[in-house]
Amino acid sequence: MLRTHTCGELRIKDTGKEVTLCGWLQRARDLGGMTFIDLRDRYGITQLAFNMNTNKTLCTQARELGREYVLQITGKVTERSNKNPKMLTGDIEIIVSEVKVLNKAQTPPFTIEEDTDGGDELRMKYRYLDIRREVVRRNLELRHRMALETRKYLHDQQFIEVETPVLIKSTPEGARDFMVPSRMHAGQFYALPQSPQTFKQLLMVGGLDRYFQIVKCFRDEDLRADRQPEFTQIDCEMSFVTRDDVLETFEGLAKHLFKSVKGVDHVEFNRISYQDAMRFYGTDKPDTRFGMRFEELNELTKDKGFKVFDNAELVVGICTEGCAEYSRKQLDALTEWVQRPQIGAKGLVYVKYNPDGSFKSSVDKFFKQEQLKSWADVFSARPGDLLLILAGDTDATRKALGELRLEMGRRLELRDPDMYACLWVTDFPLLEWDEETQRFYAMHHPFTSPIREDIPLLDKDPGKVRANAYDMVINGVEIGGGSIRIFDRPLQEKMFEVLGFTPKEAQNQFGFLMQAFQFGAPPHGGVAFGFDRWCALFGGSETIRDYIAFPKNNAGRDVMIDSPSPVAPEQLKELHLKLITHNS
Ligand code: ASP
Numbered sequence: 001m002l003r004t005h006t007c008g009e010l011r012i013k014d015t016g017k018e019v020t021l022c023g024w025l026q027r028a029r030d031l032g033g034m035t036f037i038d039l040r041d042r043y044g045i046t047q048l049a050f051n052m053n054t055n056k057t058l059c060t061q062a063r064e065l066g067r068e069y070v071l072q073i074t075g076k077v078t079e080r081s082n083k084n085p086k087m088l089t090g091d092i093e094i095i096v097s098e099v100k101v102l103n104k105a106q107t108p109p110f111t112i113e114e115d116t117d118g119g120d121e122l123r124m125k126y127r128y129l130d131i132r133r134e135v136v137r138r139n140l141e142l143r144h145r146m147a148l149e150t151r152k153y154l155h156d157q158q159f160i161e162v163e164t165p166v167l168i169k170s171t172p173e174g175a176r177d178f179m180v181p182s183r184m185h186a187g188q189f190y191a192l193p194q195s196p197q198t199f200k201q202l203l204m205v206g207g208l209d210r211y212f213q214i215v216k217c218f219r220d221e222d223l224r225a226d227r228q229p230e231f232t233q234i235d236c237e238m239s240f241v242t243r244d245d246v247l248e249t250f251e252g253l254a255k256h257l258f259k260s261v262k263g264v265d266h267v268e269f270n271r272i273s274y275q276d277a278m279r280f281y282g283t284d285k286p287d288t289r290f291g292m293r294f295e296e297l298n299e300l301t302k303d304k305g306f307k308v309f310d311n312a313e314l315v316v317g318i319c320t321e322g323c324a325e326y327s328r329k330q331l332d333a334l335t336e337w338v339q340r341p342q343i344g345a346k347g348l349v350y351v352k353y354n355p356d357g358s359f360k361s362s363v364d365k366f367f368k369q370e371q372l373k374s375w376a377d378v379f380s381a382r383p384g385d386l387l388l389i390l391a392g393d394t395d396a397t398r399k400a401l402g403e404l405r406l407e408m409g410r411r412l413e414l415r416d417p418d419m420y421a422c423l424w425v426t427d428f429p430l431l432e433w434d435e436e437t438q439r440f441y442a443m444h445h446p447f448t449s450p451i452r453e454d455i456p457l458l459d460k461d462p463g464k465v466r467a468n469a470y471d472m473v474i475n476g477v478e479i480g481g482g483s484i485r486i487f488d489r490p491l492q493e494k495m496f497e498v499l500g501f502t503p504k505e506a507q508n509q510f511g512f513l514m515q516a517f518q519f520g521a522p523p524h525g526g527v528a529f530g531f532d533r534w535c536a537l538f539g540g541s542e543t544i545r546d547y548i549a550f551p552k553n554n555a556g557r558d559v560m561i562d563s564p565s566p567v568a569p570e571q572l573k574e575l576h577l578k579l580i581t582h583n584s
Pocket of ligand 1: 483
């Protein structure tokens, strides 16, 4: 090897050793008689020292080296007089006797240090330089540990990792597919998988019993801030299980990852139905690090002459502890906040529970002190608290109050980054009605089983059918989701019918799966986790991009390799494609 040690491992006990290190020149400092260089590799930074008085030639040579030069140096480990407790190698330095330049480097376009002067785009263009920075490297190390521990846990639980194909068949359900034109079959296309869903189910029919895969998935969706067109799932499926078996198995995975990766010993999982999540938190992925649960006030507020409440389908509020002291100005600002188009509330009603036990509200004209007291009692509010109330159509009002709850949680610093609140949300609706296309869509996907007792409703009132589906939510972030699957042909056919497929369409697109169901499919169910997102959550960051070695930008471009990009006319021809431009 070209080195005896790494740049991160030498300590005071190594004093006196003759060592050879390799790495990149992060920074050089000339202090008259001495020159110091920070030499960096993946493992850390070691200080190199050159003395003008004792070795003038070498010191002069060192002064000519540029940033990011790749060096091999030999020298003696020596105790530093000026120790740096912030560095693991901060007690020592190397008195260099020999320097070899392994490769020169152009001056990098941004500083490769903890605090960099490079903007997002620039760092993405030179991602390999960004990866030299400790923060980025640590994120990739975290990702590696997560993958490794996931494999360990699932292997111990008898899961086997199986690769499923990447060139598959396009289906119109779900998001938009990325397509790959076939050269050998003119006019035909492969699609890249949005997930290995049907394959993992076929593996269950194949008797593999427990499958997992850490797998790339592709969705051609309009990009939102934290979306990547390609992302990674921990995809899993199990046979002969009930919903609770699945939940317990993957609670186990989460606990294992918390312990082995984050050093967190104790995490508790709660369960809540979709209906309750919407009712108490206004969202299907509640952040339960704090309470502030919704209370509905329709009964107490109706027929008192306040039109806004009387005309509303729902009157619902939260109690914010200790906020009765909010000033007029603060309350006005909060009202404006809920009226922003993203939140969409018409107005905000407040009730201050003053420290002296009296009440002051924005609806004092309509409601007496005892009435306001009765509202406060619903929340078990105490003097000093502030009630914030919204009214309107049920769904929109819940959603808006859900946003307000998160905002108040943030302002009151209740969303503790060192705390983890884990949750399974269960019993999602099976179907979602789409006004525009006037049809039902599967809320999860068409292979999800309805809850048994709701099956008769499929004919009568499909919108009411609950799915045997579940999401894992941590701190308000949806980490994964799955379901118990349909495993018999008639029910699967029925499901396609409800989704508006003709029998022929269903047969064309999913005939292979329905046929497999006729050859002894076991009952099965599974789940898939957003691996990038889980890494980001553990790393304490909001952006999944930080945990992907070579991510795409917000426009879905890889600015480093410049992709997507045009291809040669011959390539198009081979693929039997013709480019249609706007002016042709
Ligand atoms: N394939 C599903 C998804 O990607 C997850 C599952 O049902 O297992 O959302």
